[in-house]
Amino acid sequence: MKRKVLAGVLAIVLACGMVSGCGKNSDVDKANSGGDSGEKVTVKFFNGNVEMVDWYNEAVDRFNQQSDTIKVEHEFQKEGTAALQTKIAADDIPDITTMSTQQMIDAGKFLDLSDSEWWDRIDPSIKELSKDTKSGKNYYIPSNTMITAAIYNQKIFDELKLTPANTLDEFTDNLRAVKKARPDMDPLYFSGKEAWTIGMLFGCIPEAVERQKIGDLEYGKAALEGDLSVLKYSEKDGALEKYMDWLGTLQEEGLINDNVLTATYDDAMNAIAKGEAAVIFQGLFALGGIIDINPEAVNDLRVSAMPAVSADVKPAINQSPDSTYYIMADSPNQEAAKEFLTWLFSVENQVSYTETRNAPSAFEDVSADLGPIVESAVEVSKSAASLGPAKEPAGFGGDASGVMLQEFFAGQYTPEEFAAAYEKAWKTAFDAQ
Structure with a gap:
């Protein structure tokens, strides 16, 4: 009789241990995904635009301070696309990048953004200019034009x-x-x-x-x-x-x-x-x-x-489309990357970016002070081819x-x-x- 009771107790203990173990694994999964543990999802932003490094650093700091779920890491390398190719070969892909090559596009390295809601705010002619000639798809979002x-x-x-x-x-x-x-x-x-x-x-x-x-x-x-x-x-x-x-x-x-x-x-x-x-x-x-x-x-x-x-x-x-943003097709953090870009593309941020870049904004709801010379170019673009x-x-x-x-x-x-x-x-x- 004692043996039966002891066996029953052991069974209960083992069962509880299994449940406890499952609970611990679940917590680990949540931590890895930035779930209930409070750990942020890390979005890697790889930039090749040397003129805007300081602006991006300041913007990323502001975003990280206010986001409870996402942490953006900004990296710049002057080697540009060559450095990106090295990262892809080493399976060290960023989530967002500002550069590409036609070979990367042809190889399917970037997410198709043709149906993104961001285009609703962008001059349709800029979307047309941004299409990949071979596929007719849009693989990047341009925030500005040159x-x-x-x-x-x-x-x-x-x-x-x-x-x-x-x-x-x-x-x-x-x-x-x-x-x-x-x-x-x-x-x-x-x-x-x-x-x-x-x-x-x-x-x-x-x-x-x-x-x-x-x-x-x-x-x-x-x-x-x-x-x-x-x-x-x-x-x-x-x-x-x-x-x-x-x-x-x-x-x-x-x-x-x-x-x-x-x-x-x-x-x-x-x-x-x-x-x-x-x-x-x-x-x-x-x-x-x-x-x-x-x-x-x-x-x-x-x-x-x-x-x-x-x-x-x-x-x-x-x-020409300027300041272009690609999301990598193999990124595990595409939704977080989109959330950061949505914040980056806000009117307030884009006014600041446009005035710093001294390039007309592609967003139709962004009005920036670019001075009379650039403003005359923007006006010309409305009627010229x-x-x-x-x-x-x-x-x-x-x-x-x-x-x-x-x-x-x-x-x-x-x-x-x-x-x-x-x-x-x-x-x-x-x-x-």
Whole structure:
């Protein structure tokens, strides 16, 4: 009888031990998931934007102080995408990152954000620019945009009763008027020694014709597929040939700086800042340097679109998505990552970010004080054709095409010869990929 009682007691003790053990395992699971234990979920934020490191550090500190469930760890490495590739290879993936490569996108490394509610606040044209050309999906959220356009001296334009041009012909007339009234001023200034500064214009002026006619996404797909019948570089009397003929006219008439082949980026910044040039083509990232040279330039300079090759398309700007945020597809903390980004994208935070970044916000409900030059660019973007980054073969970016343009200014090509040589060089680079 005693043995039966003892066996019963042991059974109860063992059962209680099993229940207790299960309870302990459950508590461990809760602790690992940031459950009832109070332990926060850690979200790793890997940033490649050097200019905004201090802002992110301060923002992350504020978020961590007010969040009871999430702790964000901000990491910056100047190696950018190379460092991200190393992390992925080592299975040390972040939850959020600001950078990517097309290879990473193709490999499915990022979460598809096409249906995210964040897009409800973002300019639809920016969502279109942010689509992956191959899949048509959106793998990142851009909080801002960076604009490349014409920066011109409005004071001179007002004195001469000129208005920003819509077409190449109108643009030429403006330059002629400047040259006549101000013979000591360069109407248009090219920093031709640094090839990228002139090579980047192909995507915004001659290519803008077909990019508008068939759509930027379809044009980008044709470029990725190497379909030259769509790109039409060597078309007789096509957009590229007309653009080159226009550049030749500007050079012949002295409407661009005569040191076009030796002028540097800094030379162009000095010329526009000091009132020695009426117009330059450049990105708004140049404004900080211009204003450092001459703080009064903020009162004189404004932004307009780049002129259209033909009147049947709009003048264009390059409006590239800026400050982009990706969520890793293999992140175990996707919901926590989304919660942090929702906080980061709040109007208050984005006003601060936008004014620090000096780049227009992609969020339509964010109104920031960016100064009159950037504000003029934002206004222009409402009516101009907004084109994203041009799709180019590896090895044929702005530098390579800019070198060809240097050769044109040196007299090595006619416009027709240049168009044919450009297409050949583009195809060679495409085939070599």
